[in-house]
Amino acid sequence: MATLQAIKYNDGQLEILDQLLLPESCIFIPICNVEDAWAAIREMKVRGAPAIAIVGCLSLAVELRKLAAPETKEELCRFVKEKLDYLVTSRPTAVNTQLAAEACVKLCARLTDNTSVDTTAAKEDIIKHLEAMLADDVADNLAIGEHGARDITKKNATKDKLRILTHCNTGSLATAGYGTALGVIRSLHKANKLDQVYCTETRPYNQGSRLTAFELVYEKMPATLVCDSMAAAAMKQFKIDAVIVGADRVAANGDTANKIGTYQLAVLAKSHDVLFYVAAPFSSIDFQIPNGQSIPIEERPHSEMTHTGSIRTAAAGINCWNPGFDVTPAELITGGIITEKGVFKPDQLAPHQSN
Numbered sequence: 422m423a424t425l426q427a428i429k430y431n432d433g434q435l436e437i438l439d440q441l442l443l444p445e446s447c448i449f450i451p452i453c454n455v456e457d458a459w460a461a462i463r464e465m466k467v468r469g470a471p472a473i474a475i476v477g478c479l480s481l482a483v484e485l486r487k488l489a490a491p492e493t494k495e496e497l498c499r500f501v502k503e504k505l506d507y508l509v510t511s512r513p514t515a516v517n518t519q520l521a522a523e524a525c526v527k528l529c530a531r532l533t534d535n536t537s538v539d540t541t542a543a544k545e546d547i548i549k550h551l552e553a554m555l556a557d558d559v560a561d562n563l564a565i566g567e568h569g570a571r572d573i574t575k576k577n578a579t580k581d582k583l584r585i586l587t588h589c590n591t592g593s594l595a596t597a598g599y600g601t602a603l604g605v606i607r608s609l610h611k612a613n614k615l616d617q618v619y620c621t622e623t624r625p626y627n628q629g630s631r632l633t634a635f636e637l638v639y640e641k642m643p644a645t646l647v648c649d650s651m652a653a654a655a656m657k658q659f660k661i662d663a664v665i666v667g668a669d670r671v672a673a674n675g676d677t678a679n680k681i682g683t684y685q686l687a688v689l690a691k692s693h694d695v696l697f698y699v700a701a702p703f704s705s706i707d708f709q710i711p712n713g714q715s716i717p718i719e720e721r722p723h724s725e726m727t728h729t730g731s732i733r734t735a736a737a738g739i740n741c742w743n744p745g746f747d748v749t750p751a752e753l754i755t756g757g758i759i760t761e762k763g764v765f766k767p768d769q770l771a772p773h774q775s776n
């Protein structure tokens with residue numbers, strides 16, 4: 422069965438599934454320019470580290486396709502850089518947009534220096550580069566799925582089928598398709614190795630109960646929803662074999678920022694002797710920062726904690742703290758970091774940076 426598709430792009434037309442309306446309705450909305458993408462990302466109509474970068478970059482491709490070729494390549498590249506700089510400001514924690522912007526700016530510099538390329542050809546090259554992100558991300562996720570499923574199966578060789586716990590949403594809705602952590606779970610399921618996946622609700626924004634549960638039901642995988650506060654009990658009761666989560670930014674030493682609640686799962690996994698894996702493409706690894714202390718953590722509105730829809734569920738007047746992400750120290754990532762290039766111990770990532 423085809424997996425869900427949250428980003429549709431054809432011939433310069435971009436549409437995204439409005440994730441704020443899930444699981445009630447599946448409605449696609451058009452993204453006509455970079456400003457539309459910025460707003461959709463900020464409002465979390467599209468979310469998940471890879472999907473944010475892809476939608477941002479494709480929105481620039483949409484604009485470039487409509488743009489009459491500027492007079493000079495310098496002018497073209499200035500336009501591209503300004504748009505990318507703006508997109509990077511949409512959400513702070515995920516690094517994918519920043520890394521995609523840096524790669525595109527480097528391409529612009531190469532095209533500017535290349536005297537055999539005129540402005541029209543340079544524009545076409547930049548569009549092609551941006552548009553390739555969609556297919557590249559799916560290919561990366563399929564590879565992550567294969568590497569991860571193989572590693573987990575090997576480390577649990579005595580077991581016929583596995584019980585996995587996951588957090589937040591890392592599936593087709595958070596990526597161009599297939600997913601990262603959920604992609605590994607999909608691959609285990611395809612290999613008939615999945616007994617049950619337990620997905621956490623992921624308070625306060627409920628990406629687990631709204632989005633991951635939606636994907637799991639859609640694809641008829643054996644799945645059970647648990648509240649975040651049930652994770653320790655679930656690990657013990659169901660004898661979970663591995664926890665697999667995604668990442669918004671992995672630092673050079675392997676410290677990993679992911680959805681709030683990930684860190685406590687890693688601590689619990691250690692106490693229960695459960696393998697803890699991070700699944701993320703190299704486009705989520707920030708080699709420019711040495712460790713997790715330098716990762717900016719997004720603060721989210723308090724209303725996400727105090728209200729369910731428009732109904733207040735917390736005492737009026739209470740002070741709140743609502744960080745969107747936390748950082749899991751590398752030493753708690755006992756299973757490894759599953760990437761499109763293989764599964765690595767957190768301190769083994771660096772040599773594979775540009776292979």
Ligand SMILES: CSC[C@@H](O)[C@@H](O)C(=O)COP(=O)(O)O
Nearest residue numbers: 468469470589591595667668680
């Ligand atoms: C494959 S995406 C990994 C992460 O981006 C995901 O787990 C997550 O934390 C998403 O956060 P969100 O705030 O919904 O954008």
